[in-house]
Amino acid sequence: MAFTEINSKMIQATVMPGQRLYSQRGAMLAYKGEVSFTPNIQGGQGGVMSMLGRRVANEATPLMSVEGSGTVMFGHGGHHIQIIELTGDTLYVEADRLLAFEGTLQQGTMFMGSQGGVMGMVRGQVTGQGLFTTTLQGRGAVAVMAHGGVFEIPITPGRPVHVDPQAYVAHHGDVRNKLSAALGWRDMVGRGSGEAFQLELSGSGAVFVQASEEKL
Amino acid sequence: MFRLQGSKVLAVDMTGDAVKAKNGSMVAYDGQMAFKKMTGGGEGIRGMVTRRLTGEQMTVMEVRGQGTCWFADRASEINLVSLQGDKLYVESSNLLATDAGLRTGTTFTGLRGASQGNGLFTTTVEGHGQAAIMSDGPAVVLRVSRQYPLTVDPGAYIAHQGNLNQSFQSGVTFRTLFGEGGGEAFQIRFEGDGLVYVQPSERNTIAGDV
Numbered sequence: 001m002a003f004t005e006i007n008s009k010m011i012q013a014t015v016m017p018g019q020r021l022y023s024q025r026g027a028m029l030a031y032k033g034e035v036s037f038t039p040n041i042q043g044g045q046g047g048v049m050s051m052l053g054r055r056v057a058n059e060a061t062p063l064m065s066v067e068g069s070g071t072v073m074f075g076h077g078g079h080h081i082q083i084i085e086l087t088g089d090t091l092y093v094e095a096d097r098l099l100a101f102e103g104t105l106q107q108g109t110m111f112m113g114s115q116g117g118v119m120g121m122v123r124g125q126v127t128g129q130g131l132f133t134t135t136l137q138g139r140g141a142v143a144v145m146a147h148g149g150v151f152e153i154p155i156t157p158g159r160p161v162h163v164d165p166q167a168y169v170a171h172h173g174d175v176r177n178k179l180s181a182a183l184g185w186r187d188m189v190g191r192g193s194g195e196a197f198q199l200e201l202s203g204s205g206a207v208f209v210q211a212s213e214e215k216l
Numbered sequence: 217m218f219r220l221q222g223s224k225v226l227a228v229d230m231t232g233d234a235v236k237a238k239n240g241s242m243v244a245y246d247g248q249m250a251f252k253k254m255t256g257g258g259e260g261i262r263g264m265v266t267r268r269l270t271g272e273q274m275t276v277m278e279v280r281g282q283g284t285c286w287f288a289d290r291a292s293e294i295n296l297v298s299l300q301g302d303k304l305y306v307e308s309s310n311l312l313a314t315d316a317g318l319r320t321g322t323t324f325t326g327l328r329g330a331s332q333g334n335g336l337f338t339t340t341v342e343g344h345g346q347a348a349i350m351s352d353g354p355a356v357v358l359r360v361s362r363q364y365p366l367t368v369d370p371g372a373y374i375a376h377q378g379n380l381n382q383s384f385q386s387g388v389t390f391r392t393l394f395g396e397g398g399g400e401a402f403q404i405r406f407e408g409d410g411l412v413y414v415q416p417s418e419r420n421t422i423a424g425d426v
Contacts, residue, residue: 147291148224148288148290148291149222149223149224149225149291151221151222151225151286153244153246153286159246159247160246161244161245161246162244162245162246162249163243163244164242164243164244167243167244167288195240195242195251195277207244209225209243209244209286210243210288210291211222211224211225211243211288211291212224212288212289212290212291213240213241213243213288213289213290214290214291
């Protein structure tokens with residue numbers, strides 16, 4: 001595993017020759033050994049087309065690639081960091097929550113409308129994810145940032161999990177999500193319980209939820 | 217059944233029963249849940265009017281269903297309090313959730329309230345059951361007994377329970393008037409038998425400025 005936790009807000013990554021890491025630009029706190037940081041104009045993997053895709057999708061966060069041999073410490077803005085280990089499945093996460101990930105993972109962008117059509121696009125707007133989200137696929141570790149601690153809720157078939165859109169961080173596995181609205185007359189007259197919109201996740205996998213309803 | 221998931225998330229397992237929680241504090245749930253805002257904190261017309269007048273408004277929702285519901289609020293630390301017929305005094309802004317069987321009300325705190333920067337009134341919770349209170353940083357629970365009274369900074373106080381008498385202490389001297397005070401001009405003194413919850417952070421109070 002390339003990432004180890006130092007404390008809840010700092011991680012340490014081991015870099016070895018031939019293994020590349022990607023991290024958010026400027027998130028390096030300290031390093032030991034011979035490590036070089038190169039700003040990645042393309043904002044991640046793939047060629048120029050992927051770069052254009054990310055630009056258009058507004059999922060282009062400034063990334064840098066980290067190479068060499070040594071250890072690097074990462075942290076950003078005092079946010080809590082959660083390390084997620086992927087074993088062949090796909091992680092869906094917002095690009096600005098990504099702190100670092102291993103180069104062995106395939107990075108991509110997904111159009112929200114591809115899951116649920118127009119409702120998928122509406123969902124993206126409500127959750128603040130926008131029309132596109134970032135996917136990471138393969139084997140490797142990802143470090144994701146959140147406000148407050150993160151906890152994982154497993155999703156099993158036949159037992160869907162509902163999440164407050166503002167507290168949603170990421171999810172992985174074979175999960176379908178849809179926005180469920182529980183709008184009643186109370187919400188119309190400003191007497192709602194504050195839980196009018198919920199993300200309903202069903203399938204098998206896991207969802208990561210933060211202990212706060214604040215955005216990064 | 218209340219339990220903590222980490223220190224910042226409250227998980228409540230429900231089997232058809234209900235809990236009262238701060239409006240909008242649900243972060244996730246599985247199973248079937250219904251959320252309903254309780255007008256006036258669920259204390260009837262009188263309770264509602266009292267809360268309006270005293271500035272101790274809280275917007276509370278009732279959560280009822282089957283499954284597990286997770287609550288959290290702006291990454292605050294959460295403390296569980298179990299009540300066996302005694303009374304918990306807590307600021308409405310620090311109260312996250314209570315069992316539906318617990319009664320809530322408002323009470324006058326006098327000068328102490330003003331020094332805390334929270335107004336003259338506070339919220340009470342009484343009955344049998346569990347409540348979850350929030351603090352800025354992990355709270356410590358300090359026991360007060362007959363021989364050992366406790367003095368607390370008003371800005372760090374969050375809640376107390378049991379049979380306690382509170383009095384207000386001021387350490388204002390001529391130095392304070394010249395702006396040379398130690399920043400600890402006011403304190404609350406608790407005497408009797410009970411527990412006091414103190415957070416490792418201080419709210420902005422008048423006492424902190426002098």
